[in-house]
Amino acid sequence: xxxxxxxxxxxxxxxxxxxxxxxxxxxxxxxxxxxxxxxxxxxxxxxxxxxxxxxxxxxxxxxxxxxxxxxxxxxxxxxxxxxxxxxxxxxxxxxxxxxxxxxxxxxxxxxxxxxxxxxxxxxxxxxxxxxxxxxxxxxxxxxxxxxxxxxxxxxxxxxxxxxxxxxxxxxxxxxxxxxxxxxxxxxxxxxxxxxxxx
Numbered sequence: 001x002x003x004x005x006x007x008x009x010x011x012x013x014x015x016x017x018x019x020x021x022x023x024x025x026x027x028x029x030x031x032x033x034x035x036x037x038x039x040x041x042x043x044x045x046x047x048x049x050x051x052x053x054x055x056x057x058x059x060x061x062x063x064x065x066x067x068x069x070x071x072x073x074x075x076x077x078x079x080x081x082x083x084x085x086x087x088x089x090x091x092x093x094x095x096x097x098x099x100x101x102x103x104x105x106x107x108x109x110x111x112x113x114x115x116x117x118x119x120x121x122x123x124x125x126x127x128x129x130x131x132x133x134x135x136x137x138x139x140x141x142x143x144x145x146x147x148x149x150x151x152x153x154x155x156x157x158x159x160x161x162x163x164x165x166x167x168x169x170x171x172x173x174x175x176x177x178x179x180x181x182x183x184x185x186x187x188x189x190x191x192x193x194x195x196x197x198x
Contacts (some may be wrong), residue, residue, distance in 0.1 A: 022058045041088065043081035045063050046095050049102060050075060050154070052118045066162055074161045075154065094150035101147070110120055126151040 016047050039047035050072045058066035066072070079091055100122060125147040127133060135146040145153075162168060 039076045048110050069165045071161045075157045077176050090145045096147035
C-alpha cells in the first residue's frame with residue numbers, strides 16, 4: 001500500500017468510526033488506572049501527551065471526562081490493534097513532531113509542560129471544517145501526516161470512543177435497553193433533549 005493511501009485510510013478510519021462489537025469490546029477492555037497506565041503502542045512521553053490532549057478535548061463537566069472513561073488507553077489500543085504497520089509509523093512520526101513543538105528543549109521534562117502550552121497547540125493546529133491546513137497546502141504531495149491531521153485524528157478517536165462508552169451510552173445519552181420501538185413526539189419530552197445511545 002502506498003503511504004499516501006495509508007494517510008487517507010487513517011483519516012477514514014477516524015472519521016467513519018463504526019461502533020462494531022469488536023470496537024466496543026476493545027473500548028470496554030480499557031480499564032487500567034490512568035496513573036499506572038503504560039501505553040502498549042505509544043511511548044511513555046507520547047502517552048503523557050495523549051492524556052493531556054484528551055483531557056483538554058473532553059474535560060470533566062457535568063459528565064465524566066475522557067480520562068475517567070479510559071479514552072487514552074482506548075486510543076492507544078485502537079492504534080495498536082486496528083492501524084496497519086504503515087499507519088502506525090505515520091502516526092508515531094507525526095506524534096514525535098508534536099512533542100518537539102511542546103518540548104523544544106529535549107532535556108525538559110514532559111510532565112512539566114503547562115496545560116496552556118497544550119491549549120495553544122490545539123488552538124493553532126486542530127482545525128475545523130472551513131480551516132485550511134497550511135502545512136498540507138505548503139506541501140500537498142508530502143506523504144507525512146501533518147500536525148493538524150494528527151490532532152484531528154486524536155480528536156475524532158476521542159469523541160467516537162467517548163460516545164461509544166457504556167457509561168455515556170447508558171447514563172448520559174437517552175438509553176433504551178430494548179431498542180426497536182418507534183417514538184414520535186417532542187425530543188425534549190421524550191429524552192430531555194439528549195441524543196439516543198447507540
